Amino acid sequence: MGPGARTSRGHRGAGISRRRRRAPISILAVGAISAGLLTACGGETGPPTLTWYINPDSGGQAELARRCTEASGGRYSIETTLLPRDASSQREQLVRRLAANDSSIDLISLDPPFIPEFAEAGFLADIPEDVAAQVTEGVVDSAVEGATWNGKLVTVPFWANTQLLWYKKSAAEQAGLDMDRPVTWDQIIAAAKQNGSSIAAQGIRAESLTVWVNALVTSAGGQILENPEANPDDVTLGLETEAGQEAARVIQSIVDEGVAGPGLSNRNEDASATLFESDGADFMVNWPFVWPRAQGKVAEGAMTQEQLDDYGWTLYPAVVEGERSRPPYGGINLGVGAFSEHKDFVLEATQCITSTENQAYYFITNGNPAAKEAAYDDPEVLENFPQAPVIRESLQNAAPRPQTPYYNEVSVGIQRTWSPPEAVTPESTPEEATSLIQGVLRKEKLL
Amino acid sequence: MSTTTMPPTKAPKTEPKSAPKGALSDRAKGERRLGWMLAGPAFAVMLLVTAYPILQAFYESLFDYRLTDPDNREFTWFSNYAVILGDSIWWKALAVTLFITVVTVAVELVLGFALAMVMHKALKAVRPLVRTAILIPYAIITVVSAFSWWYAFNLTSGFVNTWTGLGDYDWFGHQWSALAVICLSEIWKTTPFISLLLLAGLAQVPEVLQEAAKVDGATWLQRLWKVTIPNMKAAIMVALLFRALDAFRIFDNIFIMTRGNNNTESVSFLAYRQTISRLEIGLGSALSVLVFLCVVLIAVIFIKGFKVDLASARGER
Numbered sequence: 001m002g003p004g005a006r007t008s009r010g011h012r013g014a015g016i017s018r019r020r021r022r023a024p025i026s027i028l029a030v031g032a033i034s035a036g037l038l039t040a041c042g043g044e045t046g047p048p049t050l051t052w053y054i055n056p057d058s059g060g061q062a063e064l065a066r067r068c069t070e071a072s073g074g075r076y077s078i079e080t081t082l083l084p085r086d087a088s089s090q091r092e093q094l095v096r097r098l099a100a101n102d103s104s105i106d107l108i109s110l111d112p113p114f115i116p117e118f119a120e121a122g123f124l125a126d127i128p129e130d131v132a133a134q135v136t137e138g139v140v141d142s143a144v145e146g147a148t149w150n151g152k153l154v155t156v157p158f159w160a161n162t163q164l165l166w167y168k169k170s171a172a173e174q175a176g177l178d179m180d181r182p183v184t185w186d187q188i189i190a191a192a193k194q195n196g197s198s199i200a201a202q203g204i205r206a207e208s209l210t211v212w213v214n215a216l217v218t219s220a221g222g223q224i225l226e227n228p229e230a231n232p233d234d235v236t237l238g239l240e241t242e243a244g245q246e247a248a249r250v251i252q253s254i255v256d257e258g259v260a261g262p263g264l265s266n267r268n269e270d271a272s273a274t275l276f277e278s279d280g281a282d283f284m285v286n287w288p289f290v291w292p293r294a295q296g297k298v299a300e301g302a303m304t305q306e307q308l309d310d311y312g313w314t315l316y317p318a319v320v321e322g323e324r325s326r327p328p329y330g331g332i333n334l335g336v337g338a339f340s341e342h343k344d345f346v347l348e349a350t351q352c353i354t355s356t357e358n359q360a361y362y363f364i365t366n367g368n369p370a371a372k373e374a375a376y377d378d379p380e381v382l383e384n385f386p387q388a389p390v391i392r393e394s395l396q397n398a399a400p401r402p403q404t405p406y407y408n409e410v411s412v413g414i415q416r417t418w419s420p421p422e423a424v425t426p427e428s429t430p431e432e433a434t435s436l437i438q439g440v441l442r443k444e445k446l447l
Numbered sequence: 448m449s450t451t452t453m454p455p456t457k458a459p460k461t462e463p464k465s466a467p468k469g470a471l472s473d474r475a476k477g478e479r480r481l482g483w484m485l486a487g488p489a490f491a492v493m494l495l496v497t498a499y500p501i502l503q504a505f506y507e508s509l510f511d512y513r514l515t516d517p518d519n520r521e522f523t524w525f526s527n528y529a530v531i532l533g534d535s536i537w538w539k540a541l542a543v544t545l546f547i548t549v550v551t552v553a554v555e556l557v558l559g560f561a562l563a564m565v566m567h568k569a570l571k572a573v574r575p576l577v578r579t580a581i582l583i584p585y586a587i588i589t590v591v592s593a594f595s596w597w598y599a600f601n602l603t604s605g606f607v608n609t610w611t612g613l614g615d616y617d618w619f620g621h622q623w624s625a626l627a628v629i630c631l632s633e634i635w636k637t638t639p640f641i642s643l644l645l646l647a648g649l650a651q652v653p654e655v656l657q658e659a660a661k662v663d664g665a666t667w668l669q670r671l672w673k674v675t676i677p678n679m680k681a682a683i684m685v686a687l688l689f690r691a692l693d694a695f696r697i698f699d700n701i702f703i704m705t706r707g708n709n710n711t712e713s714v715s716f717l718a719y720r721q722t723i724s725r726l727e728i729g730l731g732s733a734l735s736v737l738v739f740l741c742v743v744l745i746a747v748i749f750i751k752g753f754k755v756d757l758a759s760a761r762g763e764r
Contacts, residue, residue, distance in 0.1 A: 092723055099514050099726075121515035205708040262615035263602035265709065271603050405515070408725060420620065420709060443511065443526075446534045446717070447725055 048342045050078045050349055052107040053094065055332060056085050060366035061109065068352035076345040078107070087111040087207050091408070098123040098337070105337035106346045110155060112146035112333055112400060113407045116228075119149040120405040125336040125343050127153050135354055142398040143371040147333045149403065150229070154335070156350040157371035159362060161330035162316075162394040163215070163285050164387065169312040171195050171282035182325065185216075185250045185317045188283045189257050198261030199254060200272035200284035205419040208268055210401060210411040211328040212285070213418055216247035218326035218399035219319040224414070228404040232441040235406070237434045244430035246319050251424045265420035277303055285316060287330065288391055292367040292384075313387045315394055329398035331371065363388075369395070412447050413437035501739060508733035514726035527733035536717065537734075541741075544713040546626065548694040551633045555690060556683070558634070559641030566642065567649045578643070585639040593703035596632035622710040629700045629711065637693070641686045648682020649675070688749040692742055714738050 054061040065078040083090040091114045097105055098121070110118065118124050127135075132153040136144050143157035165183065172179050175191035192199050202208035217224055222243025226236040238244065254260050261281055263271065269286055273293055276284040284290070294311060297303035316327035334350045336343060352358070359370035360378040369391050375381060376392045385391070402410050417433035418424055439445030508528070511521045531537045562581055569577050584592065600607050600618040608616055618624045652675055660670045676683070698715040705711040707720065718738055722731025 088724060092726075095515060095726060099517070117515060123515075205706065263617040263620060265620040266602065266617055274603050412720075412724070443730075444530060446531060446536045446721065446730070 047072075047074055048076050048345060050076055050106040050340075050342055050346055051104050052078050052080045052109070052349075053083055053105055054080045054109045055083050055087075055090055055111075057368065058366045060362045060368070063365070064353050064358055064362065067358065068349050071352050072345075072348070076342065076349070078349055083109070087114075088408070091117075094118075095121075095123075098339070101339045103337070103339040103341055106340040106342060107349060108335040108337060109158070109332045110335045112329070112331060113403070113411065115147065115155055115333060115335070116149045116403050117405045117407060118335060119154045123335075123338050124154050125338045125340065125346075127156065127336065127347070131156075131347050131351065135351060138356070138374050139371045140373055140392070140395045142329050142395055142400060143331065143333075146329060146331070146400045146403075155333035156335075156354055157331075158334050158354050159331045159359065159368040160371040160395050160398075161287050161369055162391060162398045163211075163287055163328045163330075164313045164390060164394060165315065165317050166276060166284040166286060166290060167312045167314070168282050168310050170310050171197060172312065175282075179312060179314050182315060183317050184321050185319055186253070186321075188317055189250075189253055189259055192259040192282050193257050195282050197282035198259045198275070198280060200261060200267070200275045200281035200286070201254065201264070202268055202272055202285075203251075203260070203264035203419070203421040204266050204268045204271075205415045206268060207411060207415075209418060209421075210414045211330070212251075213247055213414050214399060214401045215285075215316065215326055215328045216250055216319055217243050219316075219323070220244075220246035221320065221323065222247075223402070225402040225404060225410065228402045232406055232409075235404070235438065235441055237437055239430035239434050241430075244433075245426035248418075248424050248426040248429045250319060251418070251421050252426065255422050255424070260421065265422060277307070279307075288369060288385065288387065289367045291387065313390055315390060315397070324397055326399035327394045327397055329395070329400045331368070406441055409440050409447060410437055413440055416447070501736075504732045504735050504739075507728055508730075508736050510729040512727075512729040514728055523729070527730050528737070530730065531733055531737060536712075537714070537737075539710060540712045540714045540717045543626070543711060544695055544697065544715075547630055547633065547697055547713065548691055550630050551637070551694050552687060552690045554630070554634050555638045555641045556687065558638045559686070560645050562638065562642035563645035563649055566646050578646075581639045581642060583639075584636045587636065589636065589699040590703060592636050593632055593700045596628060596635075596700075597704045600628050619705050620709060625705050625709055625711045629697075629704055632700055632704075633694065633697065637690060641690060644682055644686040644689075645679065648679040648686075651682070652678040684749065688746065691745055691749065695742055695745060696738070714741070 052061070052065055062080050065080050069077040083093055090111065094105070094108060094110075095118075098118070115124075135156045136147075136153060139157045140160055142162075143160040144153070146160075147153055147155045147157045165188070167179060167188075169179075172191065175194050177183060177187060177191050188199060202212055214224055217239065220243035222241050223238045226238045227234070230236070255264070261267075261275055267275070269289075272281075272284055272286055273290045275281045276286075276290070277294060277297060291311070291313075294303060294308050298305055298308050316325040318325035334353065336346045336350065340346055354371070356370075356372050356374045356378075359372050360375040360381050362368055363370045363375055363378075363381050364384045367385075369385075369388075370376065370381075373392060376388050381388050401407070404410060413436045414433055417436055418429055423429075436445060436447075440447045509522060509524060511519075511523045511526070513519070566574060566577050566581070597619075599605050602608065602615065602617050602619075605618075607618070608614060616624075618628055656674050656678070657670060660674050665673065696715050697713050698719065701707060701711055701713050701716045702719075707713075707716050712720075714734070715738060718731055718734035721727050721734055725731070
């Protein structure tokens, strides 16, 4: 009911006086809105707000944003924006925005395999040499390698992840495996078969399958791409080699020996962890997040302390006996948006976020291992992650996935041809993968 | 008074001849102009939101163009179409899409018809309640319903394996079982839509025909086959057309449940992967154009059939 209706019922005087009383308030409101609009049109007047696009975590990046906002002394503030859960969806969203020159992207939590593509597309701002020197000091080699493209540091190493071999101490003992020495895939396959159990690996047609194949191929002494920096027409793949065939043989062996466990072709990292927690598997290859996850389950009552005490960990299994394993390398690097209007502040923020203290904090609270070696000596880290020394050693051996601007084509090509794992054979799978990926890169085939 | 009948005069033909030709033509022209003026804004909006994107997609499909490398945009004529049509992935995706379309539409039609009959026969007092209850699945967002079905059949957390005693059977690990779950979720969600359309069709069947058939001793099945269905052909064809077009564009269920794994990729999902995941705008646009052409082809086939049935319903053949 409007004021007109009120006056028509004999309250004209009251209506007018109310309108008069409201006049100053209305003027103030209009003034405030106008001032807001003018401010918006004329640009920021206060300290700038940097937007940090983060991957989902347990709140650690938001806390780091708060800490670094505080550390800036009011010169800038950082706010976080959440990206989708899986790496390829994160890439899709970022590429769409950056292709449109989105200046709101100041800071990016970026998965290492996508760094060459972003760098080649001109989506990442340059990192000055002095900043590069500062942010790589004391950082594990694989993390620096993963943050570099064309011999230049294009992102800042933030946290560096790697997979370990997780096992049940009792099961390894039962199978007579000496876990103090490096183990091979064949050994754990035999042990799982002997125990009538399985190995929890990630066979889903997703990035985790590429991670697995890359670890197997590199551990067998090969590489997925022979010349990752070449023009797409000239890229040579290293799958049709003894190493590629060995990788396929390991997967085939897991299936043929009956130790793949249920649902291998749809199993991701979480499903593997669930299988391992539920006594469905004696061995598991997975990222360190499984440790705080299991602790959480014990706290919830979903797992017993006995089960947790039976958890063992060691370096990722090797393909060839006597040769070192090449564990998967993952993690997150920080990229500076090429279209950001506050690049200096963003570079400063990256240095704050990746300080040793903050990396140690992030490791402890979110279970994501630090890229800086010094963080592994932090007593609190060692207390929360007794496997920290193994993680550090694993990171030194870790093999990055192919670094190419066409990584998506290579990765999805592998996912298509090496899936489902039940159909993988050394005779045909490497050849099919090579044919598909080369065809796609030469624009002769669909992906 | 003479009762001799005169031959019928051709009044309708002579009248226009006697009318001033130019004046009528001007009026007709004016009316036509007014019609265009009134329809113009709607027509412009239609062009803007329908024709322009299609033409733009067709234009983009003639280029080799990657979103992360926009400077190397090259006009390549129809090479994107040649790549698509020469690749078995397209044909496999097309086969999967047609399979889903045929199975879901056929099952939905039978179930929808049965539901429509139940609702038609239901007591007036409970009819709105039955209609509302049946409509609930259709009101749920597809992403939510797809996730629920995925959750139910999921190996790790699903309850279907426990209930059926199937243990470790991986429903999404095999093409046929994965497609079965996808079809099941689609049927569950969209059957109410078909049943509502058919219910409207049932209401159009003249009661007098049913009663006449009953008096003539026709059985329930004979009445269904000879009276009910022929009189509902228009409603059936409309339901088939809408659902076939909708089912052919299936995307959400596949995205949520399988991500195209184990040969469950539809043509829409294939277009999504080339455009959004690979960022190959040219190739993705060509795929979108092909999907569009397939949809148009289905529509033309159905509309032609629809016209034939309308004619037969009017007794014109």
